[in-house]
Amino acid sequence: MLQPKNIFYAILFIYLALSVGYAVFTPPWESPDEVAHYLYAAQLAERWRPAPPSEIQQVDSFYKDQPYLTSSYEWFQPAIGYLPAALAYKAAAVFYPKGVLTQLPALSALSPEIPARYNVFIHPEKSIWQTWRANRTLLAMRLVSALSGLVVIAAAFSVGKRLSPQSDWLGLAGAGVIAFLPQFTFINASVRGDTLTNALAALVFWLSARVQFSEKSSSKDIFFLGALLGLGLLGKNTFLYMVPIGFLALFLSAPRFGVNEWKNFFKLALFILLPWLAYYLAFDEARQAFAHTTSMMLKINPDYLNWAYLKTIPGPLLIDLFYARFGWANLSLPWPLTGAIFGLWCLGSGLSLTLFLSLAAKTWREPAVKILLLLLAGEVLALMGALRFNLSIYQPQGRFLFPALLPWAFLGLWGVWQKIPALKQKHAAFWAMGGMLVFNLYALLGVLFPAYWG
Numbered sequence: 134m135l136q137p138k139n140i141f142y143a144i145l146f147i148y149l150a151l152s153v154g155y156a157v158f159t160p161p162w163e164s165p166d167e168v169a170h171y172l173y174a175a176q177l178a179e180r181w182r183p184a185p186p187s188e189i190q191q192v193d194s195f196y197k198d199q200p201y202l203t204s205s206y207e208w209f210q211p212a213i214g215y216l217p218a219a220l221a222y223k224a225a226a227v228f229y230p231k232g233v234l235t236q237l238p239a240l241s242a243l244s245p246e247i248p249a250r251y252n253v254f255i256h257p258e259k260s261i262w263q264t265w266r267a268n269r270t271l272l273a274m275r276l277v278s279a280l281s282g283l284v285v286i287a288a289a290f291s292v293g294k295r296l297s298p299q300s301d302w303l304g305l306a307g308a309g310v311i312a313f314l315p316q317f318t319f320i321n322a323s324v325r326g327d328t329l330t331n332a333l334a335a336l337v338f339w340l341s342a343r344v345q346f347s348e349k350s351s352s353k354d355i356f357f358l359g360a361l362l363g364l365g366l367l368g369k370n371t372f373l374y375m376v377p378i379g380f381l382a383l384f385l386s387a388p389r390f391g392v393n394e395w396k397n398f399f400k401l402a403l404f405i406l407l408p409w410l411a412y413y414l415a416f417d418e419a420r421q422a423f424a425h426t427t428s429m430m431l432k433i434n435p436d437y438l439n440w441a442y443l444k445t446i447p448g449p450l451l452i453d454l455f456y457a458r459f460g461w462a463n464l465s466l467p468w469p470l471t472g473a474i475f476g477l478w479c480l481g482s483g484l485s486l487t488l489f490l491s492l493a494a495k496t497w498r499e500p501a502v503k504i505l506l507l508l509l510a511g512e513v514l515a516l517m518g519a520l521r522f523n524l525s526i527y528q529p530q531g532r533f534l535f536p537a538l539l540p541w542a543f544l545g546l547w548g549v550w551q552k553i554p555a556l557k558q559k560h561a562a563f564w565a566m567g568g569m570l571v572f573n574l575y576a577l578l579g580v581l582f583p584a585y586w587g
Contacts, residue, residue: 214326309566359404455531
């Protein structure tokens with residue numbers, strides 16, 4: 134009964150159940166920027182082109198500006214990440230046209246009186262069943278979005294097995310810890326463009342780990358690696374920091390670096406650029422979005438280049454907005470709880486880094502060493518990318534680190550796995566998965582549900 138394969142299937146099933154819980158218990162539009170993401174997906178479904186530039190400008194503070202808050206202000210994002218939501222919208226519109234959004238609710242301005250302190254929008258006093266009966270399209274889009282998490286979990290299980298070939302327990306622990314991370318299930322169970330790119334990033338790490346076991350990278354591996362990276366760039370601009378992982382994977386997999394390896398680098402760059410160039414050449418809306426991104430989103434705000442500002446980023450980025458903060462980032466869990474879990478991860482990561490450096494000093498050719506280096510590079514690049522983004526716009530949101538969830542999980546677990554006996558690894562896996570599952574259930578049933586429906 135407790136065969137690793139059965140436990141893996143149980144992890145997938147529990148993840149889906151949790152995702153349904155977050156999708157249903159989070160009221161309509163009470164997820165970050167969900168209105169704008171919904172409108173983008175709706176426009177994509179209706180036009181099969183990227184969203185056009187929004188003509189509505191922000192004129193008031195964010196939570197008080199009804200026209201802006203309910204506009205398509207995410208129009209500058211690439212379109213690929215919205216394809217699953219657009220397909221769900223199209224299907225729901227065909228089978229239940231009455232469920233298509235026609236009018237958004239008014240803002241409650243986070244007032245404690247109208248109708249609850251955690252709502253950004255005013256919601257009619259209806260039961261959960263009545264609420265979602267009137268918003269079936271949005272619910273369908275949320276549930277389809279949650280499916281992308283299955284790819285991340287499966288990729289984690291596979292990478293863990295390659296890191297610890299003698300047993301499946303490290304892979305199960307990594308898959309379970311990711312699957313039951315509260316912020317992961319919450320964000321996945323909402324409409325947005327980055328859930329698909331998180332899945333693509335997980336596949337990049339999976340394929341990068343797999344090629345370390347080959348004598349040389351095949352053309353097929355290079356093609357798929359380039360395609361994953363190219364599609365990721367068309368899903369989220371911040372996916373750019375994943376691109377070096379592909380080149381590092383090819384470099385590490387080469388027994389020696391010569392002319393053929395340079396050719397592989399060229400092939401990978403070509404496979405990355407072809408879909409990217411095709412997209413931006415095909416759509417004028419995409420070119421306008423890219424111009425907007427490069428001219429506005431990439432500017433460094435000189436007021437942010439000081440310690441007083443920088444010290445406000447790590448707390449939300451690495452702790453509460455990474456582990457569990459819901460709604461429009463206005464529903465928090467107790468800091469001692471999220472801080473304690475972050476502390477455990479730091480201890481595990483410190484042990485992993487110490488043992489990795491010791492092992493790497495002896496040999497660089499072990500596949501596990503090369504995989505760990507790829508994971509470490511992914512974590513560092515993710516942190517650098519998030520910090521760079523926050524030098525332009527203050528958004529220390531932990532979900533921006535989710536493309537590096539596989540590195541996060543295994544940096545926290547691998548070192549511990551090297552220090553415990555093989556016979557105890559099963560128990561360690563259950564403690565890791567069970568602890569995160571209890572944390573998730575507390576977040577869902579003890580915090581989120583009472584805040585909105587209590």
